[in-house]
Amino acid sequence: MTGTTPPAAPTSVELMDQLAQAAAAYYRSFATVAAARGLTLMQGKMLSLLRRPVPMRTLAELLACDASNVTGIVDRLEGHGLVRREADPADRRIKRVTLTEEGERTVREIRAELLTTLGGLDDLGDRDRRTLQRVLGRLFPAGTD
Template identity: 75%
Template structure:
């Protein structure tokens, strides 16, 4: 006669992390990302802010918008654009809809630099490549819940 297997109680699920724990983990992830980003940008002779500006320029953008996205004063943006323009990574041109507004655009060299930075960052964020399609959708959805204004922007 065989005996039934003894009942082993299943482990109770771990309690969900508190919001403050999630916030701390998100802050650690962001800090790690920007440490890597700063190092990759520095490898190309760029500051963190110069690298961030280049990465934002998926399309021509007014300098005021760049200041808002970078959370800095418009005069800082002018200095950053001046330095990037001197390296021929960006150029300025008047907005055809309002000649008073200056648009900042990537040059071909600037576009190559952005592509190089992204490729190097992706090699350091190899965990993203391990996510299947469902996980990618879930991550995007969750980030959109946490940062709804960011999620509303067109994908980069």
């Protein structure tokens, strides 16, 4: 007993459970924020991918789902007037999904409200920020499956 280790460092299993809890809470917040605008989680997720026009195929890859699934989600977003399909002049097979002005506004609102919900973020110090970024980046490298 050294007397200097008040809380033991959490085990990998405990961290895994905490990650599960965090992921669930994150998506619950996201779904709530999206629902406040009449959108589902997936619709909100797709919207937030559209910082620039994106081909349907690319969306399917980003969301790790079937292309036919994207068709339906874009249909519904288009029905809400948040998104537009525009032809790619260079390759007429491709349809690029683009935000309408209302879509851009909605994305900004969703992101702003989500940031508010994750209020704790602003309270983090530089050291914690760096650690969080580094650890998450290592645990979930881009393109994890």
